[in-house]
Amino acid sequence: MTNPSDSDAASLWRDDPVPQSWQGLWRRLALERADGTDDTTARVLWLQTAHLYVDLRQPAGRPDFTGVTGFADLTPEMRRYLASQGGFAGTLRWRGDDAHWQRRIDFSPPAGPPDEGTLVRDRRMMTEHGIHHAYVEHWWDDAPGAPLAVVLDAPRHIVVRAGDAFLSAEERRPVPPPPGTLVASVEAGADPAALLDCEISLGRIADGRWLILHSTLPWREGCTLSNPAATR
Known part of the structure; x- marks a missing residue:
């Protein structure tokens, strides 16, 4: 018979460092949904350190943003695409093989139950099975062995890196949408700046420059992220 206190302890989410096998820069290969549909075309990157993470999700079919310099230049089609993106950042809690993504920053906060899944790693592959939703995500370790670091941990800005890759999440909206x-x-x-001014960006570090390659704000691509280490 299980001791009740042991059972209670096993049900608690842990805040100590997540398993080493979960840490790294992960690229999603596929999403399988409960209705039998799938997604293999979206750009989805997740960088997980011992505690903090940043996740960027961009569907295929992005319009051409050439010449767009800010929210005032957006067409209705562009606004719809930006709103279809996703991304979030915060702390990962865990118990056994289960993970709970606490979202301090969230580009598009979802309605419904918490973001929780079961993670199983096999070599460079990791499979995530949803706990509250019937989905499966297949992840690939994109930078095996790369040193991981938390560069910035602020209430409205998180930056993490794996080798020369970084992911940054910065909340600029006064409040996120409900x-x-x-x-x-x-x-x-509604005012697009008030709704969409949450920058989640992926980039590379070279010669001291933090160059943004992909972003929820397309006009930021090709720009340089101010060295976040200097703002700590």
Whole structure:
């Protein structure tokens, strides 16, 4: 018979460093949904350190943002695409093989239960099975052996790196949109800056420059992230 106190302890989420096998720069290869559909075309990167993480999700079919320098230049099609993106950052808690993503920063807060899944690693592959939703995500270790670091840990800005790659999440909106409302609010014509000014970016570090390659704000691509280590 299980001791009740042991059972209670096993059910608690842990805040100590997550398993080493979960840490790294992960690229999603595929998403399988409960209805039988899948997604193998979205760009999804997740960089996990011992505690903090940043996740960027961009669907295929992005419009051409050439010449766009800010929110005032966006067409309705561009606004809809930006609202369809995802990304979040915060702390990963765990118990056994289960993970709970606490979202301090969230580009598009979802409605519904917490973000929790079961992670199983096999060599460079890791499979994530949803706990509250019936989905499966297949992840590939994109930078095996790369040293990991937390570069910036602030209430509204998190930066993590794996070798010469970095992911940055910065919340600039006064408040994030209510859960599950971002797309509808953008389509209704609400102020895009108030809804979408949450920058989640992936980039590379070379010659001391933190060059942004992909971002939820396309006009930031090709720009340099101010050295976050200097702002600590």
